[in-house]
Amino acid sequence: MTSRISLPLIQALRxxxxRLATEAPYQWGHMGSCNCGHLAQTITHLTKAEIHARALQRYGDWERQLVDYCPTSGLPFDQTIDEMLALGFSRQDLTNLEKLGDPAVRQAIPFERRNALRHNQRDDVVLYLRTWADLLEQRLLAAVPLATAQELVPA
Known part of the structure; x- marks a missing residue:
């Protein structure tokens, strides 16, 4: 799962x-309005059309583009990926998002729903994103040291 957990990363997922649950057009076959495309919109503030146009400058879907990603290429789509990675996502995170494939996220989804998840269904993507954010939030909270009762008593 995610390399660097942070509040901004969790907020981007939420x-x-x-946005997906309430208003945004969803089209899995469109590089700007698929699973990763929507996350890219949130992080980069680019439109779906801008993301799609950047993606068309090189061959492949999100998975292929992530394999071919080069931080020094200067390609606009690689710059989009740069912004996502800078927030703390890994390339594997993004590959998993596109197919709803992270085992830890899937495991946290109730069995009946988990086995029926489809990577190209809006409601399933929303569930996956919310579950992922919940898991990361739990990990972040678990890493925060809590004061003991003795530490709270004034000397």
């Missing part, structure tokens, strides 16, 4: 899920 904002993407909220």
């Amino acid at each position: 904002n993407t899920a909220r």
